[in-house]
Amino acid sequence: MRLPPAIVPHTEELLREVLRFSGPADVTLSRYFRDHPKLGGRERGVIAEAIYGLLRNKTVLTNFAESGIGPMMRRMALLALSDAVGVDPIAGLSPEEVEWLNRVIQIDRTQLPPQMRSNLPPWLYEKLVARDGEAAALELADAMNRQAPMDLRVNTIKADRETVIEGLAQAPVACEPTPYSPLGLRVLKKPALQNLPLFKDGAIEVQDEGSQMLAQIVGAKRGEMVVDFCAGAGGKTLALGAAMRNTGRLYAFDVSEKRLAKLKPRLARSGLSNVHPVMIAHENDAKVKRLVGKIDRVLVDAPCSGLGTLRRNPDMKWRQTVETVAEMRTKQTSILASASRLVKVGGRLVYGTCSFLDEENEEVVAEFLQSHPDFALVPMHEVLGEQKIALEMQDYLKLSPHRHQTDGFFAAVLERRA
Numbered sequence: 001m002r003l004p005p006a007i008v009p010h011t012e013e014l015l016r017e018v019l020r021f022s023g024p025a026d027v028t029l030s031r032y033f034r035d036h037p038k039l040g041g042r043e044r045g046v047i048a049e050a051i052y053g054l055l056r057n058k059t060v061l062t063n064f065a066e067s068g069i070g071p072m073m074r075r076m077a078l079l080a081l082s083d084a085v086g087v088d089p090i091a092g093l094s095p096e097e098v099e100w101l102n103r104v105i106q107i108d109r110t111q112l113p114p115q116m117r118s119n120l121p122p123w124l125y126e127k128l129v130a131r132d133g134e135a136a137a138l139e140l141a142d143a144m145n146r147q148a149p150m151d152l153r154v155n156t157i158k159a160d161r162e163t164v165i166e167g168l169a170q171a172p173v174a175c176e177p178t179p180y181s182p183l184g185l186r187v188l189k190k191p192a193l194q195n196l197p198l199f200k201d202g203a204i205e206v207q208d209e210g211s212q213m214l215a216q217i218v219g220a221k222r223g224e225m226v227v228d229f230c231a232g233a234g235g236k237t238l239a240l241g242a243a244m245r246n247t248g249r250l251y252a253f254d255v256s257e258k259r260l261a262k263l264k265p266r267l268a269r270s271g272l273s274n275v276h277p278v279m280i281a282h283e284n285d286a287k288v289k290r291l292v293g294k295i296d297r298v299l300v301d302a303p304c305s306g307l308g309t310l311r312r313n314p315d316m317k318w319r320q321t322v323e324t325v326a327e328m329r330t331k332q333t334s335i336l337a338s339a340s341r342l343v344k345v346g347g348r349l350v351y352g353t354c355s356f357l358d359e360e361n362e363e364v365v366a367e368f369l370q371s372h373p374d375f376a377l378v379p380m381h382e383v384l385g386e387q388k389i390a391l392e393m394q395d396y397l398k399l400s401p402h403r404h405q406t407d408g409f410f411a412a413v414l415e416r417r418a
């Protein structure tokens with residue numbers, strides 16, 4: 001079915017905004033749709049698919065756009081739309097545009113030069129090739145350019161995995177257990193969950209399996225004192241609170257009032273009463289100092305480049321630079337050092353990111369261990385053994401979409417020995 005001709009100028013206008021990279025693409029899209037309430041559901045879906053597709057394949061499509069006719073942003077919009085829905089449904093095209101689009105969309109992209117077909121910014125492509133080699137870098141780039149499935153975590157305070165599978169089947173929503181997280185379900189088609197009783201009652205939360213794993217390896221137990229140092233909107237907080245069986249005390253720290261506010265309704269649904277959200281001004285806030293040496297488990301889900309979530313946020317690869325990654329690393333080092341003071345002797349500090357860059361991961365941990373001789377790394381294979389999770393890892397948790405069908409995640413477990 002043909003799309004209304006207005007879809008092209010809408011896509012053009014949105015692209016112009018999104019490609020300024022002055023804010024997250026999903027925020028720009030939501031604002032645009034709010035400002036254009038007459039756009040129908042189907043049109044919104046097509047426009048969003050076109051914009052996200054262009055962000056994923058920007059290098060290749062920018063290169064194709066060089067060969068076209070007419071204003072550059074129209075060419076980009078037409079390429080993005082034809083990648084999303086094909087050429088025929090797009091109305092209002094000139095015969096030259098139809099001929100051009102039909103020609104370029106047939107180009108075999110696997111034959112393009114490697115850096116171009118990686119659709120990564122040059123600094124990132126070169127970094128990955130230097131570390132992993134060309135084939136592995138392309139494999140990772142390709143996996144990061146695919147859409148992520150939807151994963152759910154079962155809230156064990158409210159239900160178990162079998163009951164939720166049965167409840168979803170009645171909706172009907174088809175799902176299967178995730179391979180690594182004992183509480184995860186992978187939904188086969190992305191349904192609207194918000195109106196399902198299971199969601200409203202807090203029996204399920206949307207959470208990538210990798211993110212569930214990060215909470216799992218913290219190993220928080222009943223009655224413990226636990227701090228989620230960078231809790232944000234609480235994805236991992238909720239999982240930790242349930243692992244503690246709603247006992248003990250779980251502090252959810254964050255510097256962002258807005259993110260902590262988003263935790264509130266999720267907490268209300270979850271049925272947890274052991275969570276204490278605390279807004280802090282910075283990692284050395286006096287509220288942090290009060291808990292020095294008292295905490296059994298501290299999770300630092302550090303602010304990072306987010307490059308491990310490119311399947312969901314493809315704009316991140318264009319918004320990050322060598323400089324922003326260096327700034328992140330300095331911040332991560334400072335947060336980890338401050339958070340470590342909370343851990344009591346015999347307690348554990350878990351450092352995690354959703355990045356696949358060594359400078360945000362292994363290098364931060366190595367620097368920390370060098371300056372904190374009272375901490376020792378607990379190899380990840382031991383931690384996974386404790387949790388009875390069959391997943392091959394060495395010292396660290398390193399998850400990636402092409403190997404584990406999760407977002408990219410890194411984690412290290414550090415124990416205070418003296």
Ligand SMILES: C[S@@+](CC[C@H](N)C(=O)[O-])C[C@H]1O[C@@H](n2cnc3c(N)ncnc32)[C@H](O)[C@@H]1O
Pocket residue numbers: 211229230231232233234235236237253254255256259280282283301302303304335
């Ligand atoms: C990766 S996100 C956390 C995601 C969250 N744990 C979840 O699972 O939904 C990192 C968080 O760190 C917070 N943050 C940034 N600087 C911080 C600091 N100095 N101390 C504590 N949190 C900080 C950010 O506001 C952000 O919410």
